[in-house]
Amino acid sequence: MSADTSGTIKRRSRIGLYLPVALLFAIAAGWSVFWFVARNAVNTAVNTWLAREAAEGRNWNCPDRALGGFPFRFEMTCSNLTFAGTTPEGPVTGSLPRLAAVAQIYKPQHVIVEATGPLKIAKTDGTADLTFDWKLLDASVIAVGRAVDRVSVVIDQPTLTVAGSAVMPLDLRANSFESHLRRDPARPAEENTYDFTLAFDGAVVPPLDALLATQTPVKLALDAKVSHARPFTAQSRAQELETWRQAGGRLHILRLSMDKGAQRLDARGELGLDEAHRPAGTIDASVAGLEQLLARFGIGGQGSNLGSLIAGGLARLGARQAQPPQAGDGAAKPADGLTPLPTVTIANGRVAVGPFAFATVQPLY
DSSP: OHHHHHHHHHHHHHHHHHHHHHHHHHHHHHHHHHHHHHHHHHHHHHHHHHHHHHHTTEEEEOTEEEEEOTTTEEEEEEEEEEEEEEETTEEEEEEEEEEEEEEETTEEEEEEEEEESOEEEEETTSSOEEEEEOSEEEEEEEEETTEEEEEEEEEESOEEEEEOTTSOOEEEEOSEEEEEEEEOTTSOGGGOOEEEEEEEEEEBOHHHHHHHTOOOOEEEEEEEEESSOOOSOSSOHHHHHHHHHHTTOOEEEEEEEEEETTEEEEEEEEEEEOTTSOEEEEEEEEEEOHHHHHHHTTSSOTTOOHHHHHHHHHHHHHHHHHSOOOTTOOSOOOTTSOEEOOOEEEETTEEEETTEEEEEOOOOO
């Protein structure tokens, strides 16, 4: 009896020794099968998207595509990416040296994207040639179901060059650019309301330098909300705008600020599109350095107080619109140095500052 009991104990002890190892191998094998099945599903989804794009006349080509990241993530890299097709602006071609997208296997709907520049886009008729480059570009995309929930883009030292016979040449650069978009959690999902922000720091914009006669880099920030939006659709720009207009879409500018040395702007407002497809809405703004801007248009300047008189008159009108007049009020500037202007109204294709109409706007499509 004692010998048989001893053999049973030994057999049980060996089973207890090998069982964890066997379970570990089984888990590893199952995980490997799962990863490769999921990898094939990702590859199939990419091929399906490429085929759908080709059917729409947009041909993407990536001769050096690789999909890896085993065992805990998916990583797709694409070198020498090229594009040829028709856009709302006409037939174009494009190229990008390298694009990489990474997602953790336990969070596949959160994709991190890195890109190596420059991005080159050219119209096939030779009327435009765009080159966009950067030191570092990171993007993050989070999807919920089939809808985009959040997008973030951070770019270090971006540069943009546009050349061509039919466009105004541009050579823009900045120290940094940052943009964030998210679905507004406080609004119903069917309303498709998105919050978005963007910010440029140390931006050099030659046309703005020429207008304001200063080489000081620009700091620009926008905080806004757009309703009834459907970003990242395959529709043309005109179709997207018309769908947005018919749904009652509105752009709410919560704050737009620009700082260019002594000249500053702070604005808020709301914009939409009228039935003639023209911008319509109101904007309230405060500025600093208005006299210098007027002088650039030959109003006032050295030896003349006309610019100061006009700026002061606009400031008084803006102050009256902003708050009820009180005894002793003058045209004194607020503590932050910004002077409120009359409300800018865009209606029926005309732009007016207070009661004075000075420009027209054309349909966007």
